[in-house]
Amino acid sequence: MAVAHTEHPPFPAPPRERPRPVVIQGGMGVAVSGWRLAREVAQAGHLGVVSGTAMDAVLSRVLQDGDPGGHYRRALAHFPSPAMAGRVLEKYFVEGGKAPDAPYKPIPKLTLETARAGQELAVLGNFAEVWLAKEDLGTDAVVGINCLEKVQMATPTALLGAMLAGVDYVLMGAGIPREIPQLLRALAAGRPGSITADVAGGSIRRTVSVDPADLLGEDLPSLVRPDFLAIVSVDQLASYLHRDPDIRPDGFVVERPPAGGHSAPPRGKLQLDEGGEPVYGSRDEADLAKMAALGLPFWMAGAYGTPEQVAEALRAGAVGVQVGTLFALSLDSGLAAGARGQLLDQLRSGELTVRNDPRASPTGFPFKVATLEGSASQTEVYEARPRLCDLSYLRQPYEREDGEVGYRCASEPVHMYLKKGGTEEETRGRKCLCNGLMANIGLGQHRKDGYVEDILVTLGQDLAGAKELIKRYAHGWRAVHALQYLQEHLPGVRLAAV
Known part of the structure; x- marks a missing residue:
């Protein structure tokens, strides 16, 4: 199927100093922080963020x-290469949609x-998400994209696609994103961009790359480097990244342990509480005076979802806060209506709980899971799932005995993982985040045998702000309501009526 190409002027170069909004809407899950949510936040004068995870799968399934x-x-x-867009539409678009039970x-x-073909799909998926978030908003509205350092094999193409759409900010955590600044500089210059790949047992350095000129040829427009915010958990990591201009970000998000999704494991020996959750202590908290002394803007995240906490962050020297849960639960997020409804029902009744599961993620990072009946958060529900790994975003590259690179995931069938050199201990308690996160947004896979993937929702553990908003808006709130609530204790902020 051919795609009509609409002529449009390139995105103008942004001002030298990009806006530093008080509120960053978190980049959550797979398309939970979708373009609609990011657009609402950006239009209100804050930083709307889309998720850059698995956008190739999202685009293909929506089509x-x-x-x-x-x-x-x-x-x-509006994509610069009509031929590339046409190839993806030809392969995936189904007029009127596929049958509901078809895989x-x-x-x-x-x-x-x-x-x-995979690179093209990823570039287009991330382009489309950012383009839709920015559509007709003008240059004053800023949109960012959030990627996971752990998903290295997706990063170069995701960022190229986002930059082709004029993304303003890149945010990245779940690891040490030391090579992202040079990747962004290379892509902005139209040169091939690479990052080092973590290969288990690897004896030689291997990279993941994307070549903008090779993919787009003469259709490659000029690109502008977005600002980069590194998501860190402690000031020591921020200091390390700040020390060298080659790896220095433009700012930081300081994420505390209660934040949703993946979080850094506790420093030192892992200890679990009586509920089986990791125990964090003072060593896991950043020294905010040292953060301020670095001289770069920073935002606080993880239990900063109330007006009091926002004001507290600003008093500590932060520009503002990054908030996820309030926006994930909002009516503008990408959560499927059924999943959101179940979460809001539990929030109203005071029964909503979020567990920091040290085993759920195959990455080895603790992962926050909302406890919902009938979801993969329940052991009996998850154990009834046929164990398989087909989306494979969290696969770990490893070096085989013959020197070639293989790929394994601790959530794949155990016998396959063992055959690839893994241990049985590494597979215990692991869940398929990829398929669960796709199900959260209504894009879960329907298997040929009739099995349908269950949801697996992640939220932050601090629900104070969400509990207040559900009191005010019994049927649910919009992103603008969350923004107004968060700024209630800030002097000089005029809150518009909605």
Whole structure:
């Protein structure tokens, strides 16, 4: 299927100093922080952030569902390479949508050298998400993209796609993102960009790369380097990244342990409380005076979802806060209506709990899981799931005995993981985050045998702000309501009526 190409002027170069909004809306899950949510936040004068995780799968599945509203097709009509957009539409778009119980088509898996078709799909997916968030907002509105350092094999193509859409900020945590500044500089110059790949047992350095000129050829426009915010948990990591200009970010998000999604494990020997959750202490808290002394802007995250906490962050020298849970639960997020409804029902009744599961993620990082009936958070529900790994975003590259690179995931079938040199201990308690997160947004896979993937929702553990908002808005709140609530204790902030 051909795609109509709409002529449009390139995004103008942003001012030398980008806006530093008080509120950063967190980049959550897979498309929970989707373009609609990011757009609402950016339009209100804050930093709206889209998730850069698994956007190749999101784009392919939305197109197979018929692209309701035509939004992704509208974005792809503005992509600089009509031929590339046309190839993806030809392969995945289904007029009127596939049958509800039909499986989604598989997409190319990530490797150190992802197939060209997979690279194109990823570039287009991230382009479309950022383009839709920024559409017709003007240069004063800022949009960011959040990626995970752990998902290295997706990073170069995701950031290229986002930059082609004029993304203003890149945010990254779940690791040490020391090579992202040089990657952004290379892509902005139109040169191939690479990052080092963590290969278990690797004896030689291996990289993951993307070549903008090779992918787009003469269609490659000029690109502008976005600002980069490194998500860190302690001031020591911030100091390390600040020390060298080559790896220095433009600012930091200081994320405390209660934040949703993946979080850094406790420093030192892992200890669990009576509920089986990691125990954090003073060593896991950043020294905010040292953060301020670095001289770069920083935002606080993890239990900063109330007006009192926002004011506290500013008094400590922060520019503002990053907040996830209030926006994840808002009516503008990408959560499927059923999942959001169940979460809000539990929030109203005071029964909503979020567990920091040290085993759920195959990455080895603790992962926050909302306890919901009938979801993969329940042991009996998850154990009934056929164990498989087909989306494979969290696969770990490893060096085989023959020197070649293989790929394994602690959530894949145990016998396959053991065959690839893993241990049985590493597989215990691991869950398939990839498929669960896709189910959260209504894009869960329907297997040929009739099995349908269950949801697996992540939220932050601090629910104080959400409990207050559900009192005020019994049927749910919008992103703008959350923004107004967060700023209630800030002097000089005029809150518009909605």
